[in-house]
Amino acid sequence: MMSKNIKHWLKIRNMTMQELADRLHVSVGTLSYWINAEEIPSYVLKRISEILRVPVENLVGVC
Numbered sequence: 001m002m003s004k005n006i007k008h009w010l011k012i013r014n015m016t017m018q019e020l021a022d023r024l025h026v027s028v029g030t031l032s033y034w035i036n037a038e039e040i041p042s043y044v045l046k047r048i049s050e051i052l053r054v055p056v057e058n059l060v061g062v063c
Helices: 002-012 017-024 028-037 042-052 056-060
Strands: none
Touching (some): 002 042, 017 042
């Protein structure tokens, strides 16, 4: 669910995985692993929510 939501918001924000990885200062491989495994460290998830301008809850599918 989280993977689908993050990819959805990337598309809405017209941002690539590479651009997000660059803003997080990680490789796209690391970001891809985190997203696909749905094992994103909480501090990274918070930063992704800030970059994409969407609440963490929307990314993890709580709401």
